Amino acid sequence: MSDNRNEAEARSAAASKPPLDPHLKALENEAIHIFREVAAEFERPVMLYSIGKDSSVLLHLARKAFHPGRVPFPLLHVNTGWKFAEMIAFRDEIVKRYDLDLIEHINPRGAAENVTPFTHGSARYTDIMKTEALRQALDAGKYDAAFGGARRDEEASRAKERIYSFRTPDHRWDPRNQRPELWNVYNGMINRGESVRAFPLSNWTEVDIWRYIQAENIPIVPLYFAEKRPYIERDGMMILAEDPRLELLPGEAKQEGLIRFRTLGCFPLTGAIRSTATTLDDIISELETATVSERQGRAIDRDQSGSMEKKKREGYF
Amino acid sequence: MTASATATVAAFPAVETERASRDSRPLRLITCGSVDDGKSTLIGRLLWDTKAVKEDQAATLQRDSSGKQNDLGLPDFALLLDGLQAEREQGITIDVAYRYFSTDRRSFIVADTPGHEQYTRNMATGASTADLAVLLVDARTGILEQTRRHATIATLMGIRQFVLAVNKIDLTGYDRARFDEISHEFKELALSLGVKQITAIPVSALKGENVVYDGRASMPWYEGPTLVETLEKATVRSNQTVGFRLPVQRVSRPGESFRGYQGTVAGGAVKPGDSVVVLPSGMVANVKQIVTFDLVRNAAVAGDAITLVLDRQVDVSRGDMIVSIDSQPMTGRKFDAQIVALQPEGIEPGKRYWLKSGSRRQRVSVTPASQLDLKSGKWNAAEALPMNAIGKVALTFDEQAIFDTYEQNRTTGAFILIDPDTHNTIAGGMITGRHSELGGIHKGDERVILSLPADLADKLMATEIFSSRRHDAEVRHTNAGRAAELLAGLDE
Numbered sequence: 028m029s030d031n032r033n034e035a036e037a038r039s040a041a042a043s044k045p046p047l048d049p050h051l052k053a054l055e056n057e058a059i060h061i062f063r064e065v066a067a068e069f070e071r072p073v074m075l076y077s078i079g080k081d082s083s084v085l086l087h088l089a090r091k092a093f094h095p096g097r098v099p100f101p102l103l104h105v106n107t108g109w110k111f112a113e114m115i116a117f118r119d120e121i122v123k124r125y126d127l128d129l130i131e132h133i134n135p136r137g138a139a140e141n142v143t144p145f146t147h148g149s150a151r152y153t154d155i156m157k158t159e160a161l162r163q164a165l166d167a168g169k170y171d172a173a174f175g176g177a178r179r180d181e182e183a184s185r186a187k188e189r190i191y192s193f194r195t196p197d198h199r200w201d202p203r204n205q206r207p208e209l210w211n212v213y214n215g216m217i218n219r220g221e222s223v224r225a226f227p228l229s230n231w232t233e234v235d236i237w238r239y240i241q242a243e244n245i246p247i248v249p250l251y252f253a254e255k256r257p258y259i260e261r262d263g264m265m266i267l268a269e270d271p272r273l274e275l276l277p278g279e280a281k282q283e284g285l286i287r288f289r290t291l292g293c294f295p296l297t298g299a300i301r302s303t304a305t306t307l308d309d310i311i312s313e314l315e316t317a318t319v320s321e322r323q324g325r326a327i328d329r330d331q332s333g334s335m336e337k338k339k340r341e342g343y344f
Numbered sequence: 345m346t347a348s349a350t351a352t353v354a355a356f357p358a359v360e361t362e363r364a365s366r367d368s369r370p371l372r373l374i375t376c377g378s379v380d381d382g383k384s385t386l387i388g389r390l391l392w393d394t395k396a397v398k399e400d401q402a403a404t405l406q407r408d409s410s411g412k413q414n415d416l417g418l419p420d421f422a423l424l425l426d427g428l429q430a431e432r433e434q435g436i437t438i439d440v441a442y443r444y445f446s447t448d449r450r451s452f453i454v455a456d457t458p459g460h461e462q463y464t465r466n467m468a469t470g471a472s473t474a475d476l477a478v479l480l481v482d483a484r485t486g487i488l489e490q491t492r493r494h495a496t497i498a499t500l501m502g503i504r505q506f507v508l509a510v511n512k513i514d515l516t517g518y519d520r521a522r523f524d525e526i527s528h529e530f531k532e533l534a535l536s537l538g539v540k541q542i543t544a545i546p547v548s549a550l551k552g553e554n555v556v557y558d559g560r561a562s563m564p565w566y567e568g569p570t571l572v573e574t575l576e577k578a579t580v581r582s583n584q585t586v587g588f589r590l591p592v593q594r595v596s597r598p599g600e601s602f603r604g605y606q607g608t609v610a611g612g613a614v615k616p617g618d619s620v621v622v623l624p625s626g627m628v629a630n631v632k633q634i635v636t637f638d639l640v641r642n643a644a645v646a647g648d649a650i651t652l653v654l655d656r657q658v659d660v661s662r663g664d665m666i667v668s669i670d671s672q673p674m675t676g677r678k679f680d681a682q683i684v685a686l687q688p689e690g691i692e693p694g695k696r697y698w699l700k701s702g703s704r705r706q707r708v709s710v711t712p713a714s715q716l717d718l719k720s721g722k723w724n725a726a727e728a729l730p731m732n733a734i735g736k737v738a739l740t741f742d743e744q745a746i747f748d749t750y751e752q753n754r755t756t757g758a759f760i761l762i763d764p765d766t767h768n769t770i771a772g773g774m775i776t777g778r779h780s781e782l783g784g785i786h787k788g789d790e791r792v793i794l795s796l797p798a799d800l801a802d803k804l805m806a807t808e809i810f811s812s813r814r815h816d817a818e819v820r821h822t823n824a825g826r827a828a829e830l831l832a833g834l835d836e
Contacts, residue, residue, distance in 0.1 A: 044638075050451055052647075053369040059649035060593070060608045064703065067594040067662050091637040092606075092649070096598035179442045180396075186441040205439065207465065207686045209472035209772040210758045211608075212700055216767040230370070230453055232444045 044244065051239050055088065058227035060211060061190060062092035062174070065225045066099055068215035069172035072225075073165070076102035076129070078114045079291045080247050081176035081228060083121075084236055087245045088227060089174070090125065101128035103164055103173070107156040108133055109144060109293040111267065117248045130168065134160035144295040145274070153296075162198050165222065172215075172223045180232045190229050196220035234314055241307040251310065253287040253302040264298030369580045369647075370451040374470040374503070376494035377480025382511045386480060386549035387443060387456055390572070393556035396445035440470045447556075449576045464497060464718075464732040468684040468772055471501035472758070476578045478507045478571070479530075483516045483546070486526045487533065493718045495537055500682060500716075500734060502581075502754050502774070505541040506534050507574055513546040513563070514553070520565045538806050543574045581754065583646040587671025588612035588620070589748070589756050591702030592664045596651055604635055604651035605660055610702060610755035611748070612668060614652070615643040619669040622660050624744040628669065629654040663704035665746050665756070673748045673756055678779035679739045682750075683710075683729070683761070687770045691729040691737070691761075697770070699739070701759035706745060710761065710771075711738045738779050750774035795827050 047055065065072055074089060076082050089098045104118060122129045136142075137155045144152045165173060179186045189208045194200060206214055217223060228236075240247060250267075257268040259279045266273065268281050273295065275281070286299035287310075304310045377383040391397050443454040455470030457463065471477065477498040481491055495506065508530045516522050527544030534542045545554050546566050553559030554570045569577070583589075589611035596604040614620075618631045633653040634641045644650045652666060660666070667673060685691050691710055699708040715726035716734040729735040739745070750757030761771040796804070798821055805819060822830070 049369045056608060056647055056649045063593040063606050063649070067703070093596065094637040094651070095602060095604070095635065096596050180444045186443065187439055202439075206769045207469045207772070208769070209469050209760055210755065211473075212702070212758060212760045214700065214760060214762055214767070214769045216698065216762055218767065230442070230444070232446070232451075234446075235451075 044242070047239075047242055051235065051242060054231055054235055055091070055239070057211070057230065058085075058088045059092040061213070061225060061227040062089055064213055065172050065174065065191075065215070065223070066093070068213075069223070071168065071170045072100040072172040072174065073103045073130075073168060073170040074098075074100055074174040075161075075176070076104050076118070077176070077291075078104065078110070078118045078248060079176075080236055080240060080251060081178065083245050083247050084231075084239055085174065085176040085228060086121070086125070086127075087243060098125075098127060100174075101130050101168075103168070103170075104129060104131045105157060105160045105164055106131050106133045107152075107160070107293050108138065109156075109295060111248070111250055111291060111294045111297075112269065113250050114248055114291060117246075121246065130164070132160055132164035132167070134163060143272075144293060149296055156293075165198065170222065171217065172225055174225050174227065176228050177226050178228050178231050178233075178236075188226065188229070190226050191215060192224040192226065193217070194222045194224060196222075198222070200224075234311065237307065237311050237314060241311065248291060250288045250291060252306070253285050253304050253309075255283055256286050256299070257281050257283050258286060258299060265300075266297075267294050267299060270294060368450055370453050371476065371575055371578055371580055372453045372455070372474045373476045373478060373575065373578075374455045374457065374467070374474040374498065375478045375480065376457070376467060376491075376498065377509075377511075381480040381482050382549050383456075383480050386478075386509060386511060386547070386555065387454060389549045389552055389555045390454070391443060391445050393552055394445040394447060394572070396443070440466050447572060447576060452575060463494075464684060464734065465686045467494065467497050468501055468686070468734075471498050471503055472772060474498075474501070474503055475581050476505040476507065476575070477503045478509055480509045480511055481526060481530075483510045483513045483519070483522060483526065486522075487529050489719065491530070492533060492721075495533060495539075496716075496718055496721065497684075497734070499537040499539060500684075500774070502750060504539055504581075505578055506530075506539055506543075507571065508542065508544040509547045509549075509571060510544060511547045511549050513559075514548040514551055518546070518563050518565075520563075523566075535802065535806055540806060543569070545569070545571055545574065547571060583611040583753050583755060584613065586611045586646075586748070586753055587673070588614045588618070588666075588668035589673065589753065590614070590650075590652060590666040591704065591756070592660055592662055592666060593703045594662055595660060602653075604653050605666060606649075606651045607666075607703065608649045609644050609646050611646050611753050612671070613643060613645040614668075620654070620666050621669050621672060622658055623665045623667055623673070623746050624675055625659060625664070627658045629656050629658050631655070663702075665702070665704070673746050673753075674778050675744050675746050676778050677741045677744065679741075679745060679747055680776045680779045681737055681739055681759075681773045682776060683735055683737055683771045683773035685729045685731050685733045685735065685771050687763070687768055688731050689763070689770065690731050690733065691735065691771060693727050696764065698762040698764055699741075699745075699759050699773075700762060701745075701747065702756060704746065707742050708745075708761070709740045711740070713737060736776075737773075739773075740779075747775040749777055751776075793831070795831060 074085065076086065093099055134156055137160065142152055142155050177185055179188065184202065187202060189205050191208065191213045192200060193206055215223065258265045259268045259275060259281055261279065265286060284301065285303055287302045287304060288297060288299050291297060302313060304313045375383055375387060441456045443456055445452050455474055457466040457470040479491055479494055481487060508527060510523055510526050513523060523546045530544060531542055545568060546563055547554045548559065549555055553562055554566065556570065556572045558570050559566065589609065590605065590607045591610055592605045593607040596606050614631055614634065616631050616633060619628060620631060621628055631652060632655040634644050635651040635653060665673070683691065691712055693712055694709055696707055696709045699706050712726050712729050713736045714723040715729055716723055723736065726735055748756040757775045759773045760769050761773060763770045801819060
C-alpha cells in the first residue's frame, strides 16, 4: 500500500469537497492560529494524542496548520496498557500514514506493581497510570508546551480554563490564579521548568467535532460506529468483552448487541451505548436528540464530586 | 404559570431533525449583571431551553444541590454554572467562564463574568472577544450605577450592540409602563456612549419568558423579539472592510523551494497579484500564492488562517506584518492607548513591560496620563493605575511598532502587557492613535468650544468618529441666551 497515494487521494478528495460552513471555518481558523502560535513561541512543544475523536480532529488541524511542512512536534500517547485493541491498531496506522513522530509512555511503576483498573479502583488507577504517567513523560521530554484536545463544553471546571493554561514546574493548575486571556493575544512567557497546556479545541462542542469529522472526512476508530459486539454489564455500564484479561464476576454473563462508544478511554472504564448509528450522519442525528452528555459513560469523572477539577489540578489533562 | 412553563420544557420536541449547516459564524456575547439581577438564572435558562444541558448533568446538579430546586422544579442553575469546587463551597463565582449553546440558526459563545468586585478586569477579558453585550437589570430596581459601569466598559472594549434584558418582569405584574420607562432610560445611556444598536426585552428568566420561548401569554403588549431571536440576528464584527493585514506567526520552509509566511488575516482581503509591504522593513513584493491544506486559493479574507507566498526573496520573520501597499497601518515609536489594569500591582509609571500584539512582542515603557472615573464618566489625571483601573497611557517603544487604532481594527489595535518579572498578563490595551505631544484638543487650558442645537450635538457625539473621543469633549446643555453670553465672554 502506498502511503503517498493514500495521501494524494485524500487530498484530491479534499479539493473537491464543498467548503466548510462559516461556523466550522471560524473554529478551524482559531485552532490553526493557536497551533502556529504555540509552535513559534515554545522550544519543545508536544501534542497529547489519545486516539479518540477529539485527538483525531486535533491531529487533522495540526497537519493543516503546518502544511506544506511536517507537523513540527511529536505526538505523545500516554498508554495504560488497558486501551481498546482497535485503538492501538488505529494509532499505528495513522502514525505510518501521516509520517508522524510518536512517543508512547507507560508508567513503569504501574506496570511493575501491576496496577489495573480491577485491582486498584478507578480513581487510584487513573492517578497512577494517567496523571502520574503524563507528568513522567512531560518531564522526560522537557516539554514546555503540550497541546490537548480538551473542550470547554465537556465539563464544568474546563469551562473556566484558558486556551493557554499555565502549569507550575510540578504540573499543577491553579484555577484561582489564571492569567487573563484577552482577544486572541496569548501570553506564552514562562520560566524554565514551567509549562503551558494549549487547547486549540476550547471553543468546540461535541456536535462541532462530529460535523467537522464528517466535513473533512477524518478517519476515526471504528468503535465509534455501532456494530454487534460482545459486552458485559457491570456497575450500570456496558463493558466491551473482547480482551481476555476481563474476568467475569459471579452473576455476569457475556451478551451481544448493537453498541457503540461516544468516548474512548480504557476499556474497563468506558461504557458503551446501545445504538444503531453506523454512519456519521446517524451519529450526528443521534447526538442532536441525545439527552445525556458524552462523558456519562466515563467512570473516572464520577468517582467523586469535583472529580475532574481535582485530577486537573494534579496534572491530568 | 408554573405548570405551563414546566410543560413547555418537557414537551420540547425530541423529533428535531438534523441541523442544516450554519450560515454564520458563532456569535460571541458577554452577559453583564449581578447575581441579584438573576444572571445565573438567565444563562441557566438559555442553556436549559436550548438543550445544552443534558440529563446526567442535571442529575449531578440535583445530587450536588441535595435536591434543591427552584420553584419550577428545575435544578438550581447557579450550580450548573459554578464549575469550580471553591465556587460551590463558597457560593461565589470566580473568573470568566465560557458557555456554549446553539439553535437551528446559529451557535453562541457566552463569556460569563461575575458581577461582584474585580468585575472590571473580568468584564474586560470577556468583552474583548464579544460582539454583543447583554445587560441585565431587575425590573423592580431598574438602571443602576452598575449598569452604567458595565455599559461603559463594554463600549470601551469595542462592543457596539447592546441587549437590555429587563428581568423579573413577572414580579412587577408585567408592568408595561415600568418596562418602557427602564428601556427609555437605557437608550439614553447607550446613546450617550455612542451605541445605537439597542434592543430592550422584558424577560422572566425564572419562568422562561422571552428568553428562548416567547412570553406572549403573560405580556401580550410586547411584540418584539425574544432574547434568542435577537442574538440570532446580531451581526458578527468583522475586519474585512479595512486594509489587508497579515501578522506573521511563523515562516514555513519545508524545503529549499518553498518559503511561506503563516498567519491569520487580521484585516481586509488578499489575492494573488496584490502588491504588499512588509513592515517594519518597508520592503515591497507581490503575492504569488495563497496556500492552504485543501487547495491553492484565489483569495483570503479577515479571519482566514493562511500561508502566503511572495514573488521575490524578502526578509520576513515572526512579528512582522504583511500589509496592503495602499492602506497601511501606523508605524512609530510612540502611541496613545487606553488600558485596563488586570493585576494587584497595577501599572507603575515608567516601568518597562513586554507588549504583545498579534505575533509581535516588544519592550515598551508605559506612562499613565489619566484614569476613568466609572461613576462620573470623567477622566482624571493619574500617574499610576491600580488594579481594575481604566486609564489613558502613552506607550514608548525601543523599536518601531505597528498598529491600527482599535476603532478601525480590533486585532491590530489590541495588545496585552506582560510583566517581565512575573510573566503575568497585567493589562489589556487598545490603541487610540499615534502619540501627539499636544494631547488632543484638551491639552492644558486649550479648548475648542462649539455651540450647536442640542439634537445635532447628540447626533454628532453618537457618530462612530466621536464615540471613541467622547471623553475628550464636555457636553453642556444650556439655553440660547446663556450660550450667547458665554460666547460673548470669550471674545474679550
